Amino acid sequence: MSAYHPLNETEAIEIASKLDGVFEPGAQLACREIGDGNLNLVFHIADPAAGRSIILKQALPYAKVVGESWPLTLDRARIESEALILEGKLAPGLVPAVYLYDAELALTVMEDLSDHVIMRQGLMKGIRYPLFAGHISTFLARTLFFTSDLGHNQQDKKLLARSFTNPELCKITEDLIFDDPYRDADTNSFDEAIRDEAQALWSDGELHLEVALLREKFLTHAQALLHGDLHTGSIFITPESTKVIDPEFAYYGPMGFDIGAVLANLLLNYASREGWDKSDAERERYRDYLLETVADIWTQFEEKFLALWNEHGVDRLANAAPGYKEAYMRRLLQDTVGFAGCKMVRRVVGLAHVADIDKLEDASARERAQRLALRIGKSLIKLNRGAASIHQVIAAVQSASSAAKA
Amino acid sequence: MSAYHPLNETEAIEIASKLDGVFEPGAQLACREIGDGNLNLVFHIADPAAGRSIILKQALPYAKVVGESWPLTLDRARIESEALILEGKLAPGLVPAVYLYDAELALTVMEDLSDHVIMRQGLMKGIRYPLFAGHISTFLARTLFFTSDLGHNQQDKKLLARSFTNPELCKITEDLIFDDPYRDADTNSFDEAIRDEAQALWSDGELHLEVALLREKFLTHAQALLHGDLHTGSIFITPESTKVIDPEFAYYGPMGFDIGAVLANLLLNYASREGWDKSDAERERYRDYLLETVADIWTQFEEKFLALWNEHGVDRLANAAPGYKEAYMRRLLQDTVGFAGCKMVRRVVGLAHVADIDKLEDASARERAQRLALRIGKSLIKLNRGAASIHQVIAAVQSASSAAKA
Structure with missing residues (x-):
């Protein structure tokens, strides 16, 4: 799963289950893709039993704007992730926590803010x-x-x-x-x-x-x-x-x-x-x-x-x-x-x-x-x-x- | 001669003799180091018989200022060479021509301006x-x-x-x-x-x-x-x-x-x-x-x-x-x-x-x-x-x- 490809829900769960200290080992994780599909895939992954959840966001290599798609480099995922991490250090609590960034898959795993x-x-x-x-x-x-x-x-x-x-x-x-x-x-x-x-x-x-x-x-x-x-x-x-x-x-x-x-x-x-x-x-x-x-x-x-x-x-x-x-x-x-x-x-x-x-x-x-x-x-x-x-x-x-x- | 080291005159001549279209094959080249030794080595390499000459400038990994030396990255040689090449394109004739840039040796071979x-x-x-x-x-x-x-x-x-x-x-x-x-x-x-x-x-x-x-x-x-x-x-x-x-x-x-x-x-x-x-x-x-x-x-x-x-x-x-x-x-x-x-x-x-x-x-x-x-x-x-x-x-x-x- 190293080369870039858009993830499916099973793969998203697999990545989430390997995170350190987020979900209990063996937790039954549920996953929904909740993005609008324009720029990113957004997976909501939850352990309903424990009341824990995270967001996994993966950049897509194009943007849908006014019907037509135009290509966008995946480097924006790096920029977004690095900016979030830096902002989190400088302004603690005012951005979602980042749990993982994978450059090759252009994905960032972060705090779920569904209560906001x-x-x-x-x-x-x-x-x-x-x-x-x-x-x-x-x-x-x-x-x-x-x-x-x-x-x-x-x-x-x-x-x-x-x-x-x-x-x-x-x-x-x-x-x-x-x-x-x-x-x-x-x-x-x-x-x-x-x-x-x-x-x-x-x-x-x-x-x-x-x-x-x-x-x-x-x-x-x-x-x-x-x-x-x-x-x-x-x-x-x-x-x-x-x-x-x-x-x-x-x-x-x-x-x-x-x-x-x-x-x-x-x-x-x-x-x-x-x-x-x-x-x-x-x-x-x-x-x-x-x-x-x-x-x-x-x-x-x-x-x-x-x-x-x-x-x-x-x-x-x-x-x-x-x-x-x-x-x-x-x-x-x-x-x-x-x-x-x-x-x-x-x-x-x-x-x-x-x-x-x-x-x-x-x-x-x-x-x-x-x-x-x-x-x-x-x-x-x-x-x-x-x-x-x-x-x-x-x-x-x-x-x-x-x-x-x- | 691939890894960085300060060149001697023999090596400088060897590099100069391999340049395309600068010196005649088999030309007898003379070389003098004419830099002030502060930031760079500067070799003047000439074929006196043909009246041709070039400058080979190699960055040193330190600068001597007020007696003491401080370290400087060799990346400045890349910047200098790339800037010269770009300036030469934009303002033809107003900078020395660049014949060669070698990143690893941090050296640039350029037009000799001894008549200036x-x-x-x-x-x-x-x-x-x-x-x-x-x-x-x-x-x-x-x-x-x-x-x-x-x-x-x-x-x-x-x-x-x-x-x-x-x-x-x-x-x-x-x-x-x-x-x-x-x-x-x-x-x-x-x-x-x-x-x-x-x-x-x-x-x-x-x-x-x-x-x-x-x-x-x-x-x-x-x-x-x-x-x-x-x-x-x-x-x-x-x-x-x-x-x-x-x-x-x-x-x-x-x-x-x-x-x-x-x-x-x-x-x-x-x-x-x-x-x-x-x-x-x-x-x-x-x-x-x-x-x-x-x-x-x-x-x-x-x-x-x-x-x-x-x-x-x-x-x-x-x-x-x-x-x-x-x-x-x-x-x-x-x-x-x-x-x-x-x-x-x-x-x-x-x-x-x-x-x-x-x-x-x-x-x-x-x-x-x-x-x-x-x-x-x-x-x-x-x-x-x-x-x-x-x-x-x-x-x-x-x-x-x-x-x-x-």
């Missing part, structure tokens, strides 16, 4: 996660700081960056986030009702300049090891626990890209409230909760990142130069704001949407949500280089929201 | 090189543009950046240029006469902030494949020909670092004119020549870089976004100015100096040259983020020069 839900689903139901801002800000502060030149040996960081070279997955981001939405691309996908909005994106020169500058940062700024795809579909959650999953897009890039991804997905949910079948008051309260979470995440991130820097900073000059930390954090906020905006825009007119908005059944509510998401996204992109505090972001969202109502 | 002189030596004698600005601006524009995300396939660029991961040599730059001169470091070396200047560097917070920002760019901005050590000692020259050599510091970094290195070394020579035994008028004329060369290099670089971009730009959004090219070139100038300043400062107070100034025999002239070089360097560092044209650089040099006289 995908955060996007939870948000869509209007659930609140009061611990989330604390958890995700810790995850972001620790993974970004300790893989950056501020908190990691600067020679070893170069070797880390080398091992996380990830051209294939970066290409997806470069095209789908930083190019296609701003031209009449075949890959774009949007409701005919908002064609005017899509066309406006294609001819907005001011927006193109800002997106080009953000794209350049994505292409060239090797600041820290990013998760690279940190939307609310990459987060398993309960009211008590947060687990970040699926870092197959991991690479060395600009920190603000990860932070912005989290904020953007909260704001996409904010926009999706246009279609909520609850009272206006309840909608506003949930929106307030989302905005408070956005502000909390940034504020706590900044506080934790600076605390790590003060305690563990390895760059003498960066530690000591007057005004450097302030300038660094301001640029980080600006990047976060710009990337958040890009992430919102692409989820409305680009190839891959979010269920928060797409699943709204009422066409008029969906259209309102889409227009609001674009309005917020564009205003964040245009704000980015001028942003000086997270309150400006909140104000921009509220102002877009009021303008949409007018 | 090291540019620093030529400048020290007051020679003018009217074609230099044209040559070096072509070298810079073509090597930087075609290895960047603007002119190179963006997925392949990531693989190139990976293969030029160069932590050891980058560490030397990070310490000696971007840290030690700004603290009381053991590695620093300066004439006691200018201790006041050195101490002023250690406590200048405004300067530290700018250097920290430039250091960050050196650490994180993977814009293009740099030469990485492009001073006038890395350039072989005649009035008709320019050849860039020794790219062992090559890595993916900020373009301005290479451009700034060239300008800084011209300006160090400018400062060294304090000790020239010629008339005041002749000194001013040579200084004017140097300043014109500085302005020419930038102006021609910008023109050539933009022409390449217009013809060969691969990034749709960067090509099309209104104002992006202008913003890009302005930031590139700013980086160039800042890095030029850092390169000047370190050559006066840091570990490695330049002969232009160090070889001035008159102590008072040397001191004046050192103070002027520092004054120019610091003013460029403080100008960098505000620079909008190369004329500001020229004006800053002239103003530092007048202030030094006052």
Whole structure:
């Protein structure tokens, strides 16, 4: 079973039964393949008698997107597994534990999180996660700081960056986030009702300049090891626990890209409230909760990142130069704001949407949500280089929201 | 002869005699080791009868700096050889031709440039090189543009950046240029006469902030494949020909670092004119020549870089976004100015100096040259983020020069 081939359930059980210290010897294991078959096989393997289970995830050598398949190297399984292991060391308890990685079979065996839900689903139901801002800000502060030149040996960081070279997955981001939405691309996908909005994106020169500058940062700024795809579909959650999953897009890039991804997905949910079948008051309260979470995440991130820097900073000059930390954090906020905006825009007119908005059944509510998401996204992109505090972001969202109502 | 060992002259001749199409079969080859023994063995191998010769350069597994040796991996020979070959493709005629690279022996066989002189030596004698600005601006524009995300396939660029991961040599730059001169470091070396200047560097917070920002760019901005050590000692020259050599510091970094290195070394020579035994008028004329060369290099670089971009730009959004090219070139100038300043400062107070100034025999002239070089360097560092044209650089040099006289 050494050469690569897609596993069947019997083989998956055989691998699981050999793991050290996971299942009892002789346990009767049950296995189901629960993946969507697009990129990976996902086996859920359980010992129901003992109440123990694990996930075995195997990369497939192609991706099914819009019907057609395109080839993807299995190296992404290595990147995902190595990123998970590193994130687990840096941010204990905030990613699933990894029990085994087999390079040849491109498989990773990890903690089963079936007791968690995908955060996007939870948000869509209007659930609140009061611990989330604390958890995700810790995850972001620790993974970004300790893989950056501020908190990691600067020679070893170069070797880390080398091992996380990830051209294939970066290409997806470069095209789908930083190019296609701003031209009449075949890959774009949007409701005919908002064609005017899509066309406006294609001819907005001011927006193109800002997106080009953000794209350049994505292409060239090797600041820290990013998760690279940190939307609310990459987060398993309960009211008590947060687990970040699926870092197959991991690479060395600009920190603000990860932070912005989290904020953007909260704001996409904010926009999706246009279609909520609850009272206006309840909608506003949930929106307030989302905005408070956005502000909390940034504020706590900044506080934790600076605390790590003060305690563990390895760059003498960066530690000591007057005004450097302030300038660094301001640029980080600006990047976060710009990337958040890009992430919102692409989820409305680009190839891959979010269920928060797409699943709204009422066409008029969906259209309102889409227009609001674009309005917020564009205003964040245009704000980015001028942003000086997270309150400006909140104000921009509220102002877009009021303008949409007018 | 497969395993690594330092070659002797007999072995060097044996390798040379086997090269295809370089020497005639049976030619009587003469060989001399002409290196300084610090980092590399350098064999000059000639067929005097036919008037043909080549250079065989072999890396040594250590570096002698300040008496003591420190280990260096032989991988730098691979990086140097691969960089030379790539630069030769991108900027034909502006680097020595490479005839052979042997990874195991860490050796590169290349064109002999004995008919050229090291540019620093030529400048020290007051020679003018009217074609230099044209040559070096072509070298810079073509090597930087075609290895960047603007002119190179963006997925392949990531693989190139990976293969030029160069932590050891980058560490030397990070310490000696971007840290030690700004603290009381053991590695620093300066004439006691200018201790006041050195101490002023250690406590200048405004300067530290700018250097920290430039250091960050050196650490994180993977814009293009740099030469990485492009001073006038890395350039072989005649009035008709320019050849860039020794790219062992090559890595993916900020373009301005290479451009700034060239300008800084011209300006160090400018400062060294304090000790020239010629008339005041002749000194001013040579200084004017140097300043014109500085302005020419930038102006021609910008023109050539933009022409390449217009013809060969691969990034749709960067090509099309209104104002992006202008913003890009302005930031590139700013980086160039800042890095030029850092390169000047370190050559006066840091570990490695330049002969232009160090070889001035008159102590008072040397001191004046050192103070002027520092004054120019610091003013460029403080100008960098505000620079909008190369004329500001020229004006800053002239103003530092007048202030030094006052």
